[in-house]
Structures are given as structure tokens and as C-alpha cells.
Amino acid sequence: MIExxxxxxxxxxxxxxxxxxHSLPTxxxxxxxxPNAQIDWLVEEQSYPLVKLNPYLDNVIILPRKRWKKLINKDFIKGVRSFFSFFKKLRAEKYDITLDLQGLFKSAISSFLVNPNLRMGPSDGRELSTLFYQAKIDLxxxxxxxxxxYLHFAGALEAEMNEINYGLKLTPVIKSRVSRLFEENKIDAKNKIVVLNPFTNWESKNWFLESYFKLANExxxxxxxxxxxxxxxxxxxxDSFGAVEQDKYSNLAGKTDLQELAEVYRRAALYIGGDTGPTHLAAAVGIPVIALMGPTDPETNGPFGEGHTVIQDNSLECIRCWDRHCSRNMQCxxxxxxxxxxxxxxxxxxx
Structure with a gap:
């Protein structure tokens, strides 16, 4: 029992x-x-903008791994000093508990170097991460x-796990930035907006770009x-898309940060994409999602909540293979x- x-x-x-x-509801x-505790979050730079939106956190701290790598390559001593100085400041916070939701070496060693009173993490953690935990949570x-x-981790601290609240509080400033982006790109918001997100971080999870283009034109x-x-x-x-009407689409790839992307999705009527972060962001802001899935499992990795549809051919023997690179000609x-x-x-x- 946790005090x-x-x-x-x-x-x-x-x-x-x-x-x-998916971790934000914790x-x-x-x-x-x-309600009166100081609750902070340690995250890498890429996901920082989303975590920063969460009003249930007191502080969001960036773990600057990429900066350390650059520093160490340029000036080893300076990089090492930066590393230990960072964790010295975190140790000064004197945390009661670190709750490692990730269960990898990089997250576990970070938790260890913070030196809280109690280090908690998953009992099935990988990369020797479990060696760093004082309390192992059975999932x-x-x-x-x-x-x-991820909510089960909160349950280990005796929190209720019934309500899903992502805490994605989109501020007036973010909404204003997206309104300006729409104006600059002459986006016609009078008609219903459909968002297409063609790429994922796995080759095997990508539907074909020409199929997205055909769908877009339809x-x-x-x-x-x-x-x-x-x-x-x-x-x-x-940019290679040949639209039937040039003024009826926009390419916003690379033009938004994650906060602005959440607001773009919030304004849409429908999102279509593969198993990737933006797909889960669209589901989190509450718009209907069509997820096109092959090598991963919708039960664990599909869009969460009601009103979404997963398209996956379960008749294939290789379905849900979890291979990053397909050796079966992308049949799924x-x-x-x-x-x-x-x-x-x-x-x-x-x-």
C-alpha cells in the first residue's frame, strides 16, 4: 500500500x-x-509540446538526450558535466516517487539518477530496466x-482508473495560430475537412501514397x-499530389508543431491514417478516425474510444506480424x- x-x-x-x-490520462x-501533490513529467523533446498542454501536471521537464549526444561528440567533458548537472537539479527536488511508465533502460536509469524515495516500474520492463526498480508493478x-x-500504473498508487482524461487543453493562443495557418494556406473551412496522414514510422505500416492520393481526389x-x-x-x-481541384486541399506536412496539429485535427470532421502518433492524437481530441492497420494489433494499438473504425484484413496468415519491414510484399x-x-x-x- 502507498501512503x-x-x-x-x-x-x-x-x-x-x-x-x-496513451500515457496522458495517468x-x-x-x-x-x-490533489495537493507536485506531479511532474520527464519527457523527451519531441513529445514535450503535448505533455505541456496537460493542466494536471505542475512541471514538464525535457530530458535533453539529443543535446547531450551532440555535446559529447563535440566536447566530451562538457557533455558529461551537462548530464550530471541535469540530474543533480532533479535530485534536489527530492521526489517521493518516480513512476516509470516506459520500462526501458533509458527511462529506468533516468529514474535511478533522480534518486527518489521509491522507484516504481513495470515488472516486465525490457533492457535490464527492472534492475533499477524498488517496486515492480505487475501489469x-x-x-x-x-x-x-498505463492507467494501471496510476492504480498502483491507489488512483481510480475509470475515467479517461487526456488533459489536452488547447489554449486561445494555439487556436489563433491555427486560424492564421488556415488563412495563410487559404483553407476552405466552410466544407467538412478530412485529414489524411499518409506516413508512419514503420515502412510496413504505410498504406500506399498513390492510394491516399486517389482517396483524396474522390x-x-x-x-x-x-x-x-x-x-x-x-x-x-x-507535394506530388495531382488534385482534381487545386483549391480543395492543403499540404500542412511540416507546418505545425504537435499543439497546432491537435487543433487542426479538432477542426476536422474525419481523420484517416495508419498506426502512428497523429492517429492517436486525432482520437484523443475526439474526432472519428479510420485506422488502416496491418502488422500491429488494433486491440492494443488501435484508436481508443468509440466512433472509430479499424480496417484490417484478418484473413491473412501474416496479419499482426509486428515486423517493421515487410518480407511478404505488403500484402496486408x-x-x-x-x-x-x-x-x-x-x-x-x-x-
Whole structure:
């Protein structure tokens, strides 16, 4: 049993974007149980903007791993000093508990170097992470969505796990920035907006770009406005889109940060994409999602909540293989047709 008098908690979930999004409800659950505690979050730079939105946290701290790598390569001594100076400041906070939601070496060693009174983490942690925990949390054996896995950590601190609250508080400043972005890109918000996010971080999870382009043109013909999103690296590939009407789509790849992306999605009527962080962000802000999935499992990794649809061909022997690079000619993604996605999209848009 954890004592009710917990004054300082540090949540450690460093990356990736999708898992960080699924972890966000733990902050709300812990805040309900420990309303007067200082609850902080240690995260890497990429996901920082989303965690920073959460009103149930007191401080969001960036773990500057990339900066340390650059420093060490340039000036080893300076890089090492920066590393130890960072954790010295965190130790000075005198945390009662660090709660490692990630269960990897990088998160566990971070928790260890913070030196709280109690280090907690998953009993099934990888990369020798369990060696650093003083209390190991047994997660449910039954397979379920990752969001429940992360809430189970809050349950270990006697918090209620029934309510899902991401804490994505989109401020007037963020909304104003997106309004300006829409004006600059001449986005026609009078018609329903459909967001297409073609790329993921695994080659095997990507539906085909030409299929997204065909789908986009069909949606444009039906009177919808299409917005493509993605990273800066995706921009050039998406720029090759030949639209049937040039003023009925925009390519916002690389033009938003994560906070602005959340607001873009909030303004849309529908999101379509693969198993990737933006897909989970769209679900978190409450718009209908169509997820195109092959190598991963919708039960654990699909869009969370009601009103979403996963398209996956479960008749294939190789489905849910979890391979990052496909050796089977991308059969699972080839089995998803433009007509099938369009049919489901039209139904959701007419509801």
C-alpha cells in the first residue's frame, strides 16, 4: 500500500508520441488521488509540446538526450558535466516517487539518477530496466489497449482508473495560430475537412501514397476539403499530389508543431491514417478516425474510444506480424482498397 501523504511524484515516459498520448490520462488519475501533490513529467523533446498542454501536471521537464549526444561528440567533458548537472537539479527536488511508465533502460536509469524515495516500474520492463526498480508493478495479463496498461500504473498508487482524461487543453493562443495557418494556406473551412496522414514510422505500416492520393481526389469530388499532415520529411512526397481541384486541399506536412496539429485535427470532421502518433492524437481530441492497420494489433494499438473504425484484413496468415519491414510484399496493406476506405468515410461523414 502507498501512503496517502505523497508530496512529489515524477512520471517518466520519454517517447514515442503515440505512447505518450496513451500515457496522458495517468496524470489526471494521479491528480484526483493526490490533489495537493507536485506531479511532474520527464519527457523527451519531441513529445514535450503535448505533455505541456496537460493542466494536471505542475512541471514538464525535457530530458535533453539529443543535446547531450551532440555535446559529447563535440566536447566530451562538457557533455558529461551537462548530464550530471541535469540530474543533480532533479535530485534536489527530492521526489517521493518516480513512476516509470516506459520500462526501458533509458527511462529506468533516468529514474535511478533522480534518486527518489521509491522507484516504481513495470515488472516486465525490457533492457535490464527492472534492475533499477524498488517496486515492480505487475501489469494485467489479459491483452487490452495500451491506455489501460498505463492507467494501471496510476492504480498502483491507489488512483481510480475509470475515467479517461487526456488533459489536452488547447489554449486561445494555439487556436489563433491555427486560424492564421488556415488563412495563410487559404483553407476552405466552410466544407467538412478530412485529414489524411499518409506516413508512419514503420515502412510496413504505410498504406500506399498513390492510394491516399486517389482517396483524396474522390473526397474532393464529393465536396470535402482535404488536409494532408505529416512531418517535414513527408512534405515533398505529398507535394506530388495531382488534385482534381487545386483549391480543395492543403499540404500542412511540416507546418505545425504537435499543439497546432491537435487543433487542426479538432477542426476536422474525419481523420484517416495508419498506426502512428497523429492517429492517436486525432482520437484523443475526439474526432472519428479510420485506422488502416496491418502488422500491429488494433486491440492494443488501435484508436481508443468509440466512433472509430479499424480496417484490417484478418484473413491473412501474416496479419499482426509486428515486423517493421515487410518480407511478404505488403500484402496486408494491399488488401485495403480505396473503395473500402471511401465507403466507410462517406458513412462517417454523413452521420
Amino acid at each position: 496517502n501523504r505523497v508530496e512529489k511524484i515524477l512520471i517518466v515516459r520519454l517517447s514515442a508520441i503515440g505512447d505518450v498520448i 496524470a489526471y488519475a494521479l491528480r484526483q488521488k493526490h 494485467p495479463e489479459k491483452k487490452g489497449h495500451r491506455i489501460y496498461k 473526397l474532393i469530388k464529393k465536396g470535402y476539403y482535404v488536409i494532408f499532415t505529416g512531418s517535414r520529411d513527408d512534405k515533398d512526397a505529398i 496493406m494491399k488488401s485495403i482498397s480505396v473503395e473500402q476506405v471511401l465507403r466507410i468515410a462517406k458513412k462517417k461523414l454523413s452521420d
